[in-house]
Amino acid sequence: MNRTLTALVALSLCVPAAANVPPPLDLAQRADLALASDNHAYAFIEGLTTEVGPRQAGTEAEARARAWAVEWLKQYGFENIAIEPFMMDTWVPGDIAHARVTGPFAQDLEVLPLGNSAATPVGGIEAEVVYFRNVDELRAAPDGSLKGKIAFISHAMSRTQDGSQYGFAGPARWVGAGIAASKGAVGAVIKSVGTDNHRNPHTGGTSFPDGITPIPAGALSLPDAANLERMFARAKGRPITLRLEMNPRQLGPKESGNVVGEIVGRNPSLPPVLLACHIDSWWNAPGAFDDAAGCGIIIAAARSVAESGRPLRTIRVLLAGAEEVGLFGSTAYSKAHLAEPIAVGIESDFGADRIWRFDSNFRETNPVLHKKIASAVARFGVSSGTDVAGGGADLNIVRDQKGALIDLQQDGTRYFDLHHTPDDTLDKIDIVQLRQNVAVWTQVVGILANEETAILTGTPIPAAPAIMQSN
């Protein structure tokens, strides 16, 4: 019902207002309305997670997600909707992931493979575990010292509002297995890079250096990693042995794709505003936070802006494919469209909790616009930061163009409780915070899409004829 109604509303953008119809809400009123009652972002997240679910890059599930998103954009009245396919080397997790301590304290541990992990032989491998409290300890291990062993790489990570401890703890996953392999290990398990205490391992990509053959590499859930650490404290020098069995596979090149759609501006010759998210997720969860939420937010905000009047500039949404496994969609999009200037890029890919800070990379070059935005979002509890915005993962094109970027920083306090775990499900969405996102995005995107000067510098853009003047 919502969808039909929405489609009608969207279509009405091109229809002259009938007599006695109240004028459309202005941008600020639209943002306030989103804060009070937006259901469109939630409906997107609910729909995608229920009707498609997990959507590992390069698989048929990701293809279904693209088709589903195209239908959604159509029903919301977007124009120029397209799937832009690209090929990518595709890894899939398989359906076996078992870890068991076989001595001296025999018990199963919850494990999931890391992206790019190799498979074990059928029946698994069994080897002594060597415990490293962090990646630095692993780096310090002598060459060859892990021959025939399984490395267990730990770390400690705290919840942070800005998510900054991901950079602090992440190397355990990003490079741990590769370093272990280079020192002779036959397998690696890491303490999940996360902040929860549930039996849900955090997967994510790992990489192996050139010339190093990938080894089986898995993430233990936080409680299981803590248990293994306690075992080392209790083993009193006895070897701890682990049996590990996993069957992920590299499938070679498979098709992925980006989904794009537009709210065409009154002057389509002006560079568009690019709103990005990613449509893929890891296989182990329907990816409500990561990143159905981001796609729901940007689509709802674009629609909300359009309902306050067709904007001057085109608003383009980019639902990138294959982000999790290596930003393949972002790279492909930049390669295909580098010659087409983007006015400004913004991404939503950090869950669905409240936006608390706004950063741009034009605070010094276009202070008027920066301040205008800061002033407009202040009422939503969003302060202006002093960082230079770097843009989200799917904004390679803007970085490649050295263009304007904005970061709308979400509260990441509980993001790494859920990130890349099976637990990233619809019920984690707090609709009150989600609506605040849509409100802030509406406000920001509305300002940007109606900005007459170049976003990055504030310099006037030569006037071009407006080709459409509805609303």
Added chain:
Amino acid sequence: MNRTLTALVALSLCVPAAANVPPPLDLAQRADLALASDNHAYAFIEGLTTEVGPRQAGTEAEARARAWAVEWLKQYGFENIAIEPFMMDTWVPGDIAHARVTGPFAQDLEVLPLGNSAATPVGGIEAEVVYFRNVDELRAAPDGSLKGKIAFISHAMSRTQDGSQYGFAGPARWVGAGIAASKGAVGAVIKSVGTDNHRNPHTGGTSFPDGITPIPAGALSLPDAANLERMFARAKGRPITLRLEMNPRQLGPKESGNVVGEIVGRNPSLPPVLLACHIDSWWNAPGAFDDAAGCGIIIAAARSVAESGRPLRTIRVLLAGAEEVGLFGSTAYSKAHLAEPIAVGIESDFGADRIWRFDSNFRETNPVLHKKIASAVARFGVSSGTDVAGGGADLNIVRDQKGALIDLQQDGTRYFDLHHTPDDTLDKIDIVQLRQNVAVWTQVVGILANEETAILTGTPIPAAPAIMQSN
């Protein structure tokens, strides 16, 4: 280090106090000390969950748990320690548990088998799902109407401090699969009987009526069950099909056992105070809440009482085997010892959170003692209830003897977040609340173990010579 020290302290019970050694703390002081600083209950839980882990009844893991507990009791100075074996029909979960919606919204669902579930054929079964919002709807389905189908049995459960909604929601698990089988279903999945929102199914026993062949029966995690419910809302009459594969097995009779140990009283001819817990857990978790905590609490409390002076009555701990799968240990213990009167029974088997209510079944028959206990525990925030205590699951012997029972009601608000899930791990233990349990138990057990009259009635017991008068 703690263990060695503790063993020395326990041994010192029989040694006359040396000159210049301060007198032992009295009972109330011991309870206060437990509240402030008890680490013994936590150490038990940590040790059992780390060194043994999950301990499914009838398996070698449960046998390891018994051996581990015997060592613990020895090191804590208990006497008359014994394993009392018994045979029981043993079910094991297997190592395959997959559920996948195959249409129209294809995706995997997290599932675990229910105790007594049958196996699917290799490769699984695939069938249309019939959705029942609750057991009453399932009961109302016509005979034969589920032929060839998989029943999905839902319910709704709220968190309650007293855990009372377990009785309200539990039938979905206890009888749902059996009813479905009797109506022709080839499989059943239930919404987990629980109150969390994590991807961790709640297992637990189910039963099939006489004459009904067991079918494959699993629990979906709460988020997955909610997802399946949303699919039914969106399918618009299209059939929803599920593929289910599980390989649990019935192994026939295997050995389980109870572990007992005693603090022998000054007058061992008096009926003992029986403190119960259970040593087994489901296979899917190390069972920190259920019920390593209970065993840790009763052992710590018995020890704490002993340290305030050898009690008049013997305190016996019963770490029952095979509770989860049908109270086999409780039944076996009653059968073996029914002729030996128990003074009073208390069990700890509801997690590790704060005790808030005290009930007995002698409030009217022995009001003096009831009030004495109520008065002694009031300072810990424990009120006197008006329920007639029924005793825990492992106290069959006391019920069979129509003896005295006490219930120390723990806060169950988060108990059914964890109950029978993989998530029941050490990190869920709140040591501050755990210590309050040990404090309350110390106070209650100390009073009971030094009570000179019959607990249930308050009638005088004929004097018997005290055989030991140390401390």
